Amino acid sequence: MNFTQDIRVDNESIELINYLPNIGINNVREEILEGLRATPKYLSPKFFYDGKGSDLFEQITHLKEYYPTRTEKKIISSLGEKLDVSFKNLHVIELGSGDSSKISLLFNQISADELKTVTYFPVDISQSAIEKSASELIQQFSLKNITGIVVDFFHQLKLIPKPGRRLFCFFGSTIGNFDTSQARGFMKQLGNTMQSGDSLLLGMDMVKNISVLESAYNDDKGVTEEFNKNILSVVNNLTDSDFSTSGFEHYAFFNVEKSRIEMHLKALKDVEVNLGSEKFHISKGETIHTENSCKFNLDDIERFGMWAGLETVQVFNDPNKWFSLVYYKKN
8 A cells, every 4th residue: 555655657558647645645654543543443445455555455255255256246247248348448546456357357247348448446555456457458358448547436436537438347345345334325426426327236245144154254264364464564564553453363253233344453462553653552452453344235226326426327246145236327
């Protein structure tokens, strides 16, 4: 995560723009401090995604327990001509792009003539993830060009380019990382950013059997645990704090009342953490809340569209209705 340098990397087909320095490392430090001062303590899940965190999450998506990615990919793969959108001269903006695997499935279904006219904007907080995915896509497809945007899109959505007609892709049910208030604010902000004729593909993980949900975030190989603990290493690098990952264990469960998976790091013993001039005491058994993953129902699909001022055009599901890919339009 590069919050200090405004780097632009150009080659024949790829441009990379980093807007994170507009936030500034001091604001990042204050955001982290705010979470550690709170009761209960928390860290934003965006801090998972340094280079190592992005790689670990990609590993998670291939685990047998983690159904969301493979389920959503099957839906994307079967869109074909069912998706009511013309890709000619379309600007595709993928929020939280991560790796290239999902957008590749969409591009595979576009004719070569149309694909040559598409401009792709991967948008992510991880510069390394964008660079890797952009390189893979350039080798695989004949795209007009790729402009990678390194940005905290929850706070910097207005910096996303506003060329002609745009399709926003927000896959992975990343919207589930926000609580209700944050989701409402984000959808309203996204709707205000969109122009008439723009559209949105939104991935939403649906409510299902609790055992399936909890298994997805507690894999047998311990990759999710390593991913969860890595956030402490990221915080150390960003703030010169001295968290030790060995002092915490991964703790994930489904909160029925709030319809969400919660991920926490639970202290295995009393812990003292130094961050600059501040010292934080974390008691044995106390947790740091690191992520929510909300699960949705049909009412939420309509509600999200209403918040954004978008028309719900199509809803695509897997046979089990575990996951929904919703197509919205801005009139």
